[in-house]
Amino acid sequence: MVVGGDAAGMSAAAQARRRRGPDDLGIVCFERGRATSYSACGIPYWIGGVVGSEDDLVARTPEQHRAGGLDVRTGTEVTAVDLDRRVVAWRSADGKGEEPFDSLVIATGSVPMRPPVPGIDAPGVHGVQTLDDGVALRAALDGARRVVVVGGGYIGLEIAEACRTRGLAVTVVDRAATPVGTFDPDVGAFLADAVRGLDVELVLSDGVAEVLTGPDGRARGVVTASGRELPADVVVLGLGVRPNVALARAAGVPLGPSGGIAVDARMRTQVPGVWAAGDCVESTHRLSGQRVVVALGTHANKQGRVAGINLGGGYATFAGVIGTAATKVCDLEVARTGLSSAEAEAAGYAFVTAVVDSTTTAGYMPGAEPIRLKLLAERRSGRLLGAQIVGRHGSAKRIDALAIAVWNAMSVDEVLGLDLSYAPPFSPVWDPVLIAARKAQEAVEADLSTC
C-alpha cells in the first residue's frame, strides 16, 4: 500500500509492480488530490504561461497507472495509520473506510512553511506544493493585480517571474540580504539584480510580521517586520517546505533529527514493513554527514524507485545527496552543488574560495555567454567542497560536472586534470570548470604556506 500519489509514491508502486505481479501483490495507492505523478516544479511555468496546459505537467495519470496494474484511489485522504492492526483509515467525498496492508510506503510529501504570524491561514494565502495548489493559485491570479511572495527561495522567485509574465505587480519579501539563501551572498546578489530587472520589488532583510485581512476575511496584503505595509490581492508562500510527517508521527513512525521520517539506505523506516520516500524523508548529506531534508523531485523519484525495488524483493540503496540545485530568473541561470560557504563553516570545514569569469563557448564564437564559477576547496587537502555557477544561457547545467567531482571527493588539483569535452561551440579550450579548478588549486597552495 502506498500513501501519496506523486513522484515517490508512484515510483515505488510501479517498481514493486515490476517485480511482483498483480496475483502476487495487490497495490493500493491513496492520493488526496486529483492527479498522480505530476511535476510540482513545473507549476510556476504553467502559471507563467510557458507551459500551455496543466495536463502537460502530469507524467502519468491515474488511468495510466491503473492500466499498469495499480489500484489508484484519488481524492482519497489517509487520515490514520494503525501499525498494530496493519490498517489505514481513509476518507473521500464518498465516505470513509479502512484498508489493510502488509507493507506500507509513506510518500506524503511536504507542506509549505508558514511563518507563525497573524492571518497566515486566511483565504488568499497560497502555497505551491501540489497541482491542486497550483490550480487554486492560478485561479486566484485571474483578476488579481498585486501579488506579494513571502520568501525569495527557488519557488518564490519562479512564481514571482511567472506573475510578472502575467503582468501583475509583484513584491518579494525575504528575511535574508540576498534571495535563495542556499547560495553565497555574492552569487545571490546576481539573483537579486535579475529579479529587480523583471520590475519585481525586492524587500530584503525584512520578514513578514502579519498578513492583513479585509472585512471578508481574505488576505489583502502583508506588514513586514520593519513595519512596511505591502498591499496584495494574493499572497504566495515561497519560504520553502517542511516534510509532511503528521500521519507518520501520529502513527508512531520515528522521525530523524531533521524532522523528516528516518529511513535507512534502502528507504526502510524503523517500523518493519513500512517504507518512506520523497519530500517527507530525511537523507544523508555526503559532505556534512548530517541528516537533511531536501525536497526535490529528482530525489523523490530515486527514493521511490529504491523503496519499490526493495519492497518488491530486490536490492537497491539511495546514495544520499550533495545539495545540487539549479534555477533561472529570466535569462540568468544559477546552480549549486555541495556546500555553500555558510554550510561548509557550519560543518566544520576550513576552506579557500576561487571565483572565475569565463564564457560558455570559445570567446571568439558568436553566442558566447558569460559564466561565473565559485569553488570552495578544503584547506590542505584541496578537496572540492562546493561550487556555485551564475551565468547566462548554457551555464547552469554545467554544475553537474562539479557535482560529480564533489560526489567522488575529488581535489581541485584532480579536477584540473579532467578530460572534459572541448570544441569552440561548447567551451573555451580551458573549460570554465578547469579554469576554476586551476585558480582554486592556486589558492590551496597559497594557503598551505599559512597552515
Place this chain on the structure above:
Amino acid sequence: MVVGGDAAGMSAAAQARRRRGPDDLGIVCFERGRATSYSACGIPYWIGGVVGSEDDLVARTPEQHRAGGLDVRTGTEVTAVDLDRRVVAWRSADGKGEEPFDSLVIATGSVPMRPPVPGIDAPGVHGVQTLDDGVALRAALDGARRVVVVGGGYIGLEIAEACRTRGLAVTVVDRAATPVGTFDPDVGAFLADAVRGLDVELVLSDGVAEVLTGPDGRARGVVTASGRELPADVVVLGLGVRPNVALARAAGVPLGPSGGIAVDARMRTQVPGVWAAGDCVESTHRLSGQRVVVALGTHANKQGRVAGINLGGGYATFAGVIGTAATKVCDLEVARTGLSSAEAEAAGYAFVTAVVDSTTTAGYMPGAEPIRLKLLAERRSGRLLGAQIVGRHGSAKRIDALAIAVWNAMSVDEVLGLDLSYAPPFSPVWDPVLIAARKAQEAVEADLSTC
C-alpha cells in the same frame, strides 16, 4: 628553450616564466609560423564566416608574450636539435644560426595525415593544422566552386560545413561506413544524415586512390578506390593528424609505441632536460591502459602547463586521457567519452550497451530538444566504459558528466545515484544521464544471469 609557439609550447613557456624570472631563466620560443597561441580548432569557424577575423583566433600574440618576458621568434624554424652540444639549429627568412639551451620543450604539434597516393603533395591539397594552413585554405577557397574533403573526421566535417556556408559544392570521402570513426556506427549514422542535410555529398566506404592534377600541376580532383572521379578546385585533408616528431626522432629523443614522443607523467622525455607536450606526445588512456596520441587543444594546454611548472621547479603531472570529444554539424551535436564499442573490444572488455532517448529539458517545456545517449558498461562490474551523445542544441556538453563518471571508474549503478541538477528548464526530473544509467544497469543485471 621552446620549439613550437602554439598552445603547448607557449603554456610551458608562460608557466616556467611564472616560476622563474628573466634574470634567472632566459626563455627563447621558436615558432615556424607567424602566430602564437592560436586556436587551430577555430579555423573551420573562421573559414565558414562564423568567426569574423583571423585575429579572433589568436589568444595571445607574439608581442603579448614578449611583454610577458619571453623571447619569441616567429617565422623561425628549428631544423635540428643537437642533444650532445645542447644547441638547436634554426632557419628564418633572414638567415640561420644556432642557439644553446639548458632545458628544451618540444612542442612541434602534428601534421595532417596524407594517404600515400599519387598527387597527394600537389598544390591545391590543403591541411588545416596551423593558422597559416587556414589562411592558405581560405585564400584557395576564394574563387573555388568544388571542394573534396578527404576524410570525414571532426575537422573534415567542420570544414565541409564551413565550405557549404560559403556556397561551395562539397564532397566528403571516407573509407568507413559512417563518418567520425571514433563514434559507434549507430551514432555516426546521425552524423551522416546531418551532413547530407547540408547538401554535402557523402562518399562512404570508399577511399581516395589518387589526386588528379591538371596541366599546371595543381590538384583538380580525386579518384576514389572504387574508381569514382570527383572533380574539385580544392582538396582538403580531413583524415586526422599524426604527431610531428621528425625533429625529435632525428635528434634521438625516443618515441613511444604510438609514434608520439614518449613522456612520463611530468612531461619529461627520456632525455634529461628535454620535455615535450601537445599533439606531438603520447598520453596514457586511463581505460585501455595504452599509450595513445590525442591531438586536442585542451590536452596541449594542460600538458604545456605541466611541462612548464616542472621545468620551472614546481611539481605537476598530466593525468591522462579518456577520449572525450565533441563537435556539431549544423544543429546536430555529438559527443563521446571513454571507449567506443570497437575500442572497448580491442581493449579486451566485455560489455553491455544501453541506448535511451530523452529531452534536454522537461518534456513539457518549450525548447525541449531531443537527446540520445548510448552507454557502454562492463559485464559483471557494471563499470561505465564509455558514453556517446547525439542530439540537438544543449546536448553535447552533457558528456562531461559521463566523462567524470568514467574518469572515476564509477559503475552505472553508482551513476544512477548521482545528485545531478534538476529544474524544468534544464532537464527532465530523471536526467537523461540517469535514465541511461538506469537502463544500462538493467542491462548489466540481465546479462549477469548469463555470465
